[in-house]
Amino acid sequence: MIVGSRKPIPELKRVLARHKKVLFAGCGTCVTVCLAGGEREVGITAYALRMARKLDGNPLEIEQVTIERQCENEFIQDVAAAVERNEAILSFACGAGVQALAERFPQKPVYAALNTQFLGILEEQAVWTEKCLGCGDCVLSDFGGVCPVTRCAKRMLNGPCGGSTEERCEVADPERPCAWQLIYKRLEAIGQLDNLERVYPAKDWRPSWHAGARKIVREEHRV
C-alpha cells in the first residue's frame, strides 16, 4: 500500500493562512489503513487547526469529507458540490490523490496534508516499512524476493557494501537490516546462492522514474 504521514500542524496552518473556509478531504483507501489521512485523521487535524486559528482570532471554517478513493475521478465527482461551497481543499490523500483533485477542480487551490512516503507493508501494529520503489523492471525473482533496489541504501545489485553487518545496515536512520544479508539468507534457504555468482548487469533506469513521469495505456481495455 501507499504509506504517508501527516504534515505538522504549524505547516498546515501556514499553508491555509489565506483562507477562511476550507474543505478537508480524507481518502478511504491506503492512507486510511496507514492511519494518516482517513476520516479519523481528518477529524483530529480539523479540531487542532480550528483551535489554532480561533486562538489567533482568525477563525477557520472547516467542512470534512472522506472520499472512498481520491485517485479516481468517479469517486471525486461525489464531492463536487462541497468543493464549490469552499474556498480551497486540504487533501489528506497521497500525492496522486492531491493531484487528481487539482486536475479535477482547476479553479480551486488544493493543498497537501500528508507527506507521501513509500510503497510498503504493515510490519507490526503501527509500523510500516518500505518494500518497493516502483522501478518498472522488477528484479525480485533474482534476489529471493528481497528488493536490493529499494532496500539497499546504495541500490547495489551485486552484493553488500562495506557497511553491512549481519545485524544491520550502516546507514543509521532508520535502523534496518542490510538488504544483502537478507538476500543472502533467502537465497541460501531456497538453494539459489548461484544467483549471486554472476555479475548482475547495470540497471536500465528508463522503465523507472528517470525518464520522467510514467504512463500506462492498456489498449485491449480501451473503449
Added chain:
Amino acid sequence: MTTPMEVKNQLSQALRAQRLAITAECLPPRGADGAAVKRFVASLPKAVSAVVVAENHEEIRACALSCADLLLKEKVEPILPLVVRDRNRIALQSDVLGAALLGVTNVLCLSGDHQSLGVCPQAAGAFDVDPIQLLQALRAMRDDGVLPGGERLTPAPALFLGAVVHPYLRPMKLNVLQAKKKVAAGAQFLFTHPLWDVAAFVEWMNAMRDAGIPEKAHIVASVRPLASAEQAEALQKRHKADGIPDALLARMRKASAPANEGIALCAELAAKAKDIQGIRGIHVLSAGREDAVAPILEQAGLTRA
C-alpha cells in the same frame, strides 16, 4: 574475451615485486590551495609507490581528478577513486577517459561512504551502477576498446583496476563470494578496509587464500592513524562493520599524546599486516593526516625505497 591489456606502472610493478608495495592516501585540499599538494609530495617518503587521492570521503574537498593531475606533475603516481555515490555512469565513463588523457592509469572502484553518514546528508546519491558493474565496464573499455554503449575507443585507455574488500564482512561465505566476484569483474588489486581487529583480519585472509584470491589479485592491507579517542569513538559508532575493537579505543583514551599514540598504533598494525601471508602491500589511509605517513612507515620498518 580479448586478452587483458597489461599495464606497467609503478603500482603494478611494486605489487608484482618481491617486496611489499607501499601506498598512501592524500586528501585533496578544501580551499583553493594547489600548493598543498606540493607540500604533501615534499613530505612523502620515497617508499611510497602510488598515492590514493581521496574523493569526498568524509567531507567535500577538491575533486580527486584535479588532485591526481597535480600529483602527476610532481612525478607522483596517483590512484584515482571512482565513487559510484557521486557519479552516474555517464560521469564515471567520462572521468575515466579524462583521467586517461592526463596519464592516470590506476583506478579504484568503490561505492563510497553513504552520503547520509557525513559528507552531505541532504544530497541524493547517484548509485546508478555499483562498483562491480563499473569494474566490468572499465575492463571492457580497456581490453575491448568499447564503452558499455558499444562506442569504440581509439586508443583504449590503459587502466590498472582496483576494488575495495571488506575483511570483517560476515558470513565469510558471503565475503568470499564478493571478493571472487570483484576479481571476476576485473579487479587486479584489492584495498582492504582499515585493519583494526587483527584476529578477524587473519581469519579473513585465510579464507581469501583458500579461495585462491591472492593468486588473481594483489591484496593491499589498509591501516589508518587515529587522531584522538573522540575520533576513534565516532568511527566505531559510524562504521560498525569495521569493528574498531574496544581495546584500541581504551588505548587511545589512556594516551597522554593521542595523536602520537594513533601513529604508534597504526605502525604496529602495519607491522603486523606485513607479516600476514598473502598481503602484497600496505596502504596508509591517512584520512587527512598526511604528515603521519612518514613516521608510520618508519616505526613499522617500511621505509626502504
